[in-house]
Amino acid sequence: MKVLMIGDIFARAGRIVVSKVLPQLIQEYQIDLVVANAENVTHGKSILRQHYDELKDIGVSIFTSGNHIFKNSEVSKYIDEVGDLLKPANMSLYTPGPGTTVVSVKNKTVRITNLMGRSFMDHVDNPYPIFEEIIANDNSDIHLVDFHAEASAEKLAFAWSFDGKITALVGTHTHVQTTDNRILPKGTAYITDLGMCGSFNSIIGAKPEEVITKEKTGLPARFTPSEDLSDLIFSGVVISINEDNNKAEKIERILIHLHNDEDYH
Template sequence: MKILMIGDIFGEVGRKAIKKNLPQLIQKQKIDFVVANGENATHGKSIIEKHFQELKALGVDVVTSGNHIFKQKSVLEYIQNEPTLLRPLNMTSYLPGHGFCVVEKKHKRVGVLNLMGTSFMDHVNNPYEAMDQFLKQKKAYDILLIDFHAEASAEKMAFAWNYDGQVTAFVGTHTHVQTADSRLLPKGTAYITDLGMTGPYNSIIGANPEQVIHKEKTGLPSRFEPASGPAQFCGVIIEVDEKTNQATKIENLFLHL
């Protein structure tokens, strides 16, 4: 089984990159299952229902998210009824939505779990506690994929190493810069610190460079707008043994479009 996990889709440029390239990529690479982080899909913050449905129609099986998921108020109205749009499981339980789902593909039950880190991030519950409670529930799945939305590389690494062998694949998101450390951990979990961003290539993590530079140089408030121009498409392709449900290979995917 081949699984494609796509890094944070940013704004209109990111959505167009998905529309133009994902169907062909699925066909060419013989992809069986697609997960994409969509928390920046709508103008760089959150994802409205229209854009969620567009991603689903293009072949995305599950859309994960992170700290920006509720920046569009309309998400509060529809997320509860969309089991394949995830918000981090360790957010407060007072929020609507789901942190885990199972989708059946190729006679396999593929579980996708969304978690969020705590270092330099908005407050969430301890992800280790959330993960341990999740594992105790013994959910029914054959393959388990985790999108861990976090700022600190060490936090992502520590979490993945702690659950090595209990998870088919662990990918980090949020920093929008693809890391070069994709590998199989000692007990078999496929790992990468960050998938990177699918969005504007000539940008600072998706935003217009001039606006970001102005804030960094002066310290004054600056409203960040999504950059325009050419796109990049980031993610990983993971191969999973259909008998053991263990990852056998993970490789970076980076397209400059």
């Protein structure tokens, strides 16, 4: 089985590059399941139903998210209805939507769980007891986790804690792909951050001048998505899973640049 997990899709630039790259990647790698982080899809925060539908149409199976998922109120109106848009499972119980879900792929049950870290992030509950409860009540064949967090050590600690108990844990949120993709000692596939899909000539998706203003002066600044489409980036991983024992065999980084809005071949 081949699973493609895609890093944070950021605004219009991210939607463009995913629409160009994803269909061909699915064909090239014979992908069976596509999981994408969607917390930044619409203008950098949250995801409108229109954009959810567009991404579903081009091949995304399951959407994970993070701290920005409820920044657009429209999400609250449809997240329970669709069932395949996840919020972090350790968010407040008062927020709508599932934090974990199970799908059938090639006669296998595949669970996808979304969690969020606590270091330098908005307040969420401790992910450890919540995830331990999910695992205790889970009998799926394969379990994939998107851990949305700022601190690399927090992602690593969580992955090592559950090494061998889950198929894969991938980090999201920093928008910069790390090069530490590997299989941990007990068999869990891991990468600290998948990276981002969006404008490469940006600061994690936003216009550089606005971020620089805030960093340089300390004054408030409104960050808006970069509209530079001259160099688009697509980031993610392909995880190869042995269908006989349900173990991850390989985790391969995908990092693609599209220059001058060219088509991907």
